[in-house]
Amino acid sequence: MNLGLVPQPRSIAARPGGVVWESPLRISVEDDWREIVETFAVDLSASIGWRVEIVDEQAKPDIQILRVLEYRDEDYQIRTGECTTIEASSRAGASYALTMLRQMAPVALWSNTLRELEKIELPRFVINDGPKFRWRGVHLDVARHFWDVATVCRLIDQLAAHRLNKLHLHLNDDQGWRVEIPTWPRLSEVGSRRRSSPLGHEVDGRDDNIAHGGSYSANDLAIIREHAVKRCVQIVPEIDLPGHAQAVIAAYAQLGNVSEPLEVWTRWGISDHVLNVGPEALDFAEEVVCYVASLFPDSPVHIGGDECPTTEWESSALARAVMDEHGFTEARQLQGLFTKRLTGALQRDHHEVIAWDEVLDADDSPGTVIMAWRSSRKGVEAARRGRDVIMAPMQFLYFDWLNSVDAGEPIALTLAPQATTWEKVYGFSIFPPGLEPDLRHHIRGAQAQLWSEYIATRDHLDYMAFPRISAFSEVAWGTSTMVSDFRKRLALHLERLSAMGVAYRPLDPA
Ligand code: ACM
16 A cells, blocks of 8 residues: 655554544653654644644543664554554653654645644554664855744755654845854944855856845754754754855955955855954854854754865965964864864864865864765765765765756756756765765764755745755665665655645756
């Protein structure tokens, strides 16, 4: 039977008979995990108008949720029956089980407008499930285009529907700074607003002359974090330095390398304007990164480190003096000063540190988890250097690339024939080709990227994200099989996405 489960569970065994539920649905759960049932109750109330009652285990619940420590973190079992039993050792495992039950039920349970439903009929089955990879992430660029809190929370809901567990927020870039920092107020006052953006594709060289801006307050980020906690999604904040810093330098010229004033960048691409390597710039980097980290106390923190041109450092007397002081022979090594300083400070504050793979080219710090984006080979290189790795190669997992080579595709970062279809995503191997089997333990998982130079509206975000994220979720969960089998399940799953109001890219005829 095709139930359209995405990502499909590790194993599902049918049993004879069925189960019928009516409102109010009665669920028993221990106190620590009440919140996941309350979240499920909000979903059922909003979609089908049902009530959920949290009851005692002795009171014959429809669903009982049991904490059983033998399960691996995030694993769970469901046995549907007179009393449906969920077992898990973690809050996440129990939450995934409820999401799975919601997928087994009629599509109305995903509706973003009320659809009355008298009863839910489920088949009897036993599911044993759990992810193969512990990092199953999606990245959102809130710098090139700013996304309001509601849109970020909506994306969190979409990730949770696919049992994805990380949302990486790219909080600054040359074209905008997106977090209020009390001790550096001009970052949001000046750095969060650009005068204009490219019109059409960057290569056309035209401007729209329309101002764009926005930034999150600490309270906004707290709302996002709390929403994510409810959905068992962890927010991973990124402050990207010392490159991609033109918006910073527009706000605080003394942190840059040039004397002429700069504006927040109005073009896409990589600005040559980077932080200088003097003490104030290093102190600044540490202060803002640690402040942002403090807003996400339990999260790993991403320190960026990608695409940092050394042009300005090569002609800077200050940079030359710092190179001499450290005995560096190449300007590239200066970037390592930032990596070391930020990694040290964050690790002291008990944050794990993540960086883009370029930090391997400078003097990086042991313990930094590498996000391999330039190619899968970078993942192999990092693992061979003893680093843990999150696979994010652009050739498969950059969802700002064209969805297909069709001439009708909306403008995207790439130009045809460079495209990433959902079928290509589904064929992605998280273990990079050429990696020695005894280094596989370094591969934490994978992450899909939503860079937003060419994505400016919610509908377009949906179009670029789905169904590629659906395909990605099954790869990251570790249960992908034949693309033809997935396509059949995807066709049903798309009905859920429609019910959720997701403006996904329609499938091409088979
Ligand atoms: C990146 O795409 N510059 C990480």
